Each structure stands twice: as C-alpha cells, then as structure tokens.
Amino acid sequence: MLGVIAFVTFFVGMVVVPIGLTGAGILYYLNNVHLPEKRRREARARTETLYAQARRLSPSMDALERSLIDVGIVDGQLHRIAKELHKQEGLRPPVLPHWR
Numbered sequence: 001m002l003g004v005i006a007f008v009t010f011f012v013g014m015v016v017v018p019i020g021l022t023g024a025g026i027l028y029y030l031n032n033v034h035l036p037e038k039r040r041r042e043a044r045a046r047t048e049t050l051y052a053q054a055r056r057l058s059p060s061m062d063a064l065e066r067s068l069i070d071v072g073i074v075d076g077q078l079h080r081i082a083k084e085l086h087k088q089e090g091l092r093p094p095v096l097p098h099w100r
Helices: 002-057 061-070 076-089
Strands: none
Touching: 061 076
C-alpha cells in the first residue's frame, strides 16, 4: 500500500504539477499579455477607420468654394471670409440648395 501511495505522489509531482503549471502559464499569458495587446491593436484600427471616415465627411476648402459658387456667391472676399470662418471655428458649411 505504501508503494501505491509513493507512486501516486511521484506521478502527481512529476507529471500533473508541471502540466498544470504550464497550463496556468499559458492562461496567464493569454489573459494578461496577448489579449490586451490584441484589443489595443483592434481599438487602434477602429480609431483609424473612424478618423478616416470623419476626414472624408469633413468638406475640403475646394468643396466649400464649389458650394459657394454653385449657389451664386462668386465674390472672392466672401470666399475668403467663409474659408477663414471654417478654419478658425471648425464650421461646416451648410448644405446649400442647388439651383438648376
């Protein structure tokens, strides 16, 4: 009987404990090292995608000037004022009606 207990103790000590420690190490790495870094990369990619979408939605100065010309505002001084307001205040030009 003592031999069986010694064998089980030896087996647990030499096989099960190292496997359990290896599994615990892998779980620690996945939960505390790998997954947070993966989440940061995914969040960064989402942020860059949203930023690119926002940049596409923001009208450029050429689009602003074209919109002004389309509705009949051709005065250069008014164009400069509109561009300056756009730059200083972050204003978006209104959706102007298209005259046809």
